[in-house]
Amino acid sequence: MADRKKRSKNANLRVFMTILVVVATISVMIKLNRNFSFTVKVPLKFQNLSEDQILKSASTNTVEVTGKASGYDYFKYRFFSQDFPIDLSQLSRNKNRSYYVFNDENDALKGSLSGSEITSFEPDTVFFDLDRNFDKKIPVVPKYSITFAPGYGSLAGFKIKPDSITIRGPQTEVDTISQIFTEELKFQDVRNSKADSINLTFGKDIPLVNLAPGRVAYTLAVDKFTEGNVSVPLQLINVPSNVTAKVFPKRVNVIFNVNLSNYEQVKSSDFKVVVDFNEIDSLSTSLTPQVLEAPEYVRDIRLSESTVQYLLVK
Incomplete structure (x- = not known):
């Protein structure tokens, strides 16, 4: 008898919990279908930069967007947020400054909030520091030290190929660079020929300058x-x-x-x-x-x- 009452009590509890979950789910879905105000911070994606230009900096990499959308769409966006693209080939320009102004009517978010009503962007303008890209050919200076085993040596010596590379970047940076170095190599008690490739380095961080190639080949022909x-x-x-x-x-x-x-x-x-x-x-x-x-x-x-x-x- 006691077991029957216990099973009946457990069954009633399961029914109650099921009804509670269904009611809660329906309530959440009703609320999600209603429109409400939202504010999201959206990362900016800069694209279509011309090959002869370089983006030195932007006044911001994110924008805070305020608007109205259904809770359901906003809920999905929070899990699948997307960036906001800015076409750098279509920027406005005033004197020496390039800029992009957000427009509440024309600019829209992507993903689930693509149909939302945008009320404001903060900041409403992004400023860009653009510069011309310049190419310059500079010599590669190898850094190495070699000690040969007794009776061994090299006629040709340490060789690199290519012995010069092309760098590209803003003129203000490129004009200050006259050479580039290999990473330092040390060879001791050498008896056999060597051949490999090695990274190039300016010796300091110059993030806006690109180099091609970034490695050079080296050879060391060793003879008795x-x-x-x-x-x-x-x-x-x-x-x-x-x-x-x-x-x-x-x-x-x-x-x-x-x-x-x-x-x-x-x-x-x-x-x-x-x-x-x-x-x-x-x-x-x-x-x-x-x-x-x-x-x-x-x-x-x-x-x-x-x-x-x-x-x-x-």
Whole structure:
């Protein structure tokens, strides 16, 4: 008997709760169908900016819209709010200022409030700071440090491609930029060639300036090097016309480093070592020989003799 009464009580409670929910739902729907005033803050969307222009700033990025609409439409809008588009190609202009004025009759919200009655916009005007876009080509300056393992090196060195890029932005910003840098790279104990790409940076934030490309490729060709030397005859230049010149010794050893693949190609005739008699010092009887010509694939060139003795005979 007690269980029957308990089940009957629970059934009555469920019926009551169902009726209560239905009544509440009907009441809410009736209220939502009524028109009432609303105020919403709408984000602005700027579009159709000309390619030769740049938007430096706007006086606001949102607008507060007041109007009248059904509660049902407003309820949907709160969950699916949309931005308000402003066509930058159709702005009004007064002296040096571009602006857009909201119109209560012509401007409408999108989404569920597209049919609402707008009573006011706050602010009612948006001001824009527009500038001309300028292009400028600037060099790329690589930032790197390299230490090679003993016996290794690079003939070509660190290379980037492209070695210059084009930046675009307002002239007031572009005119202050003369170069751009790569992010810094550090290589230690290098034995193998390197190739990759790296970001570019101005070293400070310049948000209105765009660059293309934003990365550059780099290469570092690494070779195994060995030391070589050849005996080269000294050539005398700028000898006074009324004398005969002699130097001692007549030949010097040219010592250099060369990559293994080019070692067999090096010849004595590839070098030109001169003694310049325009460098004569009346207080000295010696001159310093100079290397004027050498193959591109050798490096760290030095001479076995730092000075040579000379004699002038009339």
